Amino acid sequence: MNNFDYARAADVADAVRLKAGSADSRFIAGGTNLLDLMKYHVEQPRRLIDISRLPLNAVEETNSGGVRIGALVPNSTLAYHPVIERRYPLLSSAILAGASAQLRNMASTGGNLLQRTRCAYFYDVATPCNKRAPGTGCSAIDGLNRNHAILGTSAACIATYPSDMCVALAALDATVHVAGAQGERVIALADFHRLPGDRPDLDNTLRADELIVAIELPPQGFAAHHSYLKIRDRLSYAFALVSVAAALDLDGGRIRDVRLALGGVAHKPWRNEAAESTLRGQTPDRDAFGRAADILLHDAKAYAHNAFKIPLARRAIVRTLTQAANGTPQVQSIKSIR
Ligand code: SF4
Numbered sequence: 184m185n186n187f188d189y190a191r192a193a194d195v196a197d198a199v200r201l202k203a204g205s206a207d208s209r210f211i212a213g214g215t216n217l218l219d220l221m222k223y224h225v226e227q228p229r230r231l232i233d234i235s236r237l238p239l240n241a242v243e244e245t246n247s248g249g250v251r252i253g254a255l256v257p258n259s260t261l262a263y264h265p266v267i268e269r270r271y272p273l274l275s276s277a278i279l280a281g282a283s284a285q286l287r288n289m290a291s292t293g294g295n296l297l298q299r300t301r302c303a304y305f306y307d308v309a310t311p312c313n314k315r316a317p318g319t320g321c322s323a324i325d326g327l328n329r330n331h332a333i334l335g336t337s338a339a340c341i342a343t344y345p346s347d348m349c350v351a352l353a354a355l356d357a358t359v360h361v362a363g364a365q366g367e368r369v370i371a372l373a374d375f376h377r378l379p380g381d382r383p384d385l386d387n388t389l390r391a392d393e394l395i396v397a398i399e400l401p402p403q404g405f406a407a408h409h410s411y412l413k414i415r416d417r418l419s420y421a422f423a424l425v426s427v428a429a430a431l432d433l434d435g436g437r438i439r440d441v442r443l444a445l446g447g448v449a450h451k452p453w454r455n456e457a458a459e460s461t462l463r464g465q466t467p468d469r470d471a472f473g474r475a476a477d478i479l480l481h482d483a484k485a486y487a488h489n490a491f492k493i494p495l496a497r498r499a500i501v502r503t504l505t506q507a508a509n510g511t512p513q514v515q516s517i518k519s520i521r
Pocket of ligand 1: 300302303304305311312313314315320321322323324339340341342383
C-alpha cells in the first residue's frame with residue numbers, strides 16, 4: 184500500500200471542501216471495499232478523508248410518508264431496523280443476502296452504493312482493464328467471463344455491479360441525496376449507476392466533490408408481497424450470479440403495481456419498464472411472470488462462459504415473482520429456495 188495523508192472531516196461542508204481541494208482523495212467510512220482496492224494498488228489516493236464521525240447515521244420517517252436513511256447507517260443496523268423490517272422487508276432481505284455479518288457491521292449505506300465491480304481482472308493490475316486503466320482493453324471479453332454481464336454491456340467493459348442492497352433500492356424507487364460544492368441535489372437511484380459505454384471507469388453519476396448524505400425511500404414498501412432471491416456459487420459470502428428483487432401490489436387477484444430489478448447481470452441494478460408494464464392488470468401466475476421475464480431478457484447477450492445466466496435469470500424471475508405473489512419471500516437464513 185502506498186503512503187497517503189489522512190484528514191478527518193468536521194462536518195458535511197468540511198468534507199466537501201476537503202474533497203474539492205484535493206484531486207487524488209477519497210472519502211472513507213467503513214472502508215470495506217476501498218482498503219482492499221488500495222492494498223491491490225487498484226486505487227492509490229494521496230489522501231483519505233474520514234467521514235465516519237459525521238452525523239449521518241439516523242433512520243427517520245419523513246413527513247411525506249417515506250424513510251430517510253443517513254449515509255453512514257451501517258448495513259446491519261439498517262437491515263435490522265424495526266421500521267425497515269416492517270415497512271421495507273425487501274431491503275432488509277437484500278442486505279442480509281450480501282457479504283458477511285462482520286462486513287455488514289462495518290459497511291455504510293452510502294459506501295454500499297459506491298462499491299466497485301468484483302471482476303477479477305479489475306483487481307489484477309498485471310492485466311488490461313478499461314475500468315481500472317482506461318484505453319488498455321478488456322481482459323474479460325475474450326477471457327474468463329462466467330460472472331460477467333449479459334445486459335447493457337459495451338465493447339469496452341462487461342463487468343457487473345456487485346451490490347445486493349442496491350437491487351432492492353432500485354426496485355423500491357429510492358433516491359440518493361448528495362452534497363457538493365455547488366449545493367445539494369437528489370439523484371434517482373435508477374440514474375445513479377451508469378452503464379459502461381465507452382467510459383467504464385465511471386461507475387456512477389456522482390461528481391468528484393460530492394458526498395452521499397442520505398438515501399430516501401418513498402412510502403410504498405411492498406411489505407405484503409416481496410422477495411429477494413440471490414443465486415450464487417455457494418450459499419453465503421459470495422456475489423450474485425443472478426439476483427432478483429420482486430415487489431407486487433395485488434388488488435382483487437390482479438397485479439396493480441409491480442417492481443422487478445435484477446442484480447449480477449449488468450453494470451447497474453437492471454430494471455425494464457416494458458417488463459413491469461406487461462404485468463400490470465394481469466393475474467399473478469407463472470405464464471404472466473414468464474412473459475415479463477422474456478421481455479426483460481430479450482436483449483441479453485452471452486459471452487463464452489456466461490450463457491447459462493440467461494435461462495437462470497428467467498427461472499429466477501419467475502420463482503421470485505411467485506414467492507412475492509404467494510407472500511412467501513425467500514428467507515436469507517434458510518438456504519433452500521422455495
Ligand atoms: Fe475491466 Fe470491465 Fe473488462 Fe472487467 S469487464 S476487465 S472491469 S473493463
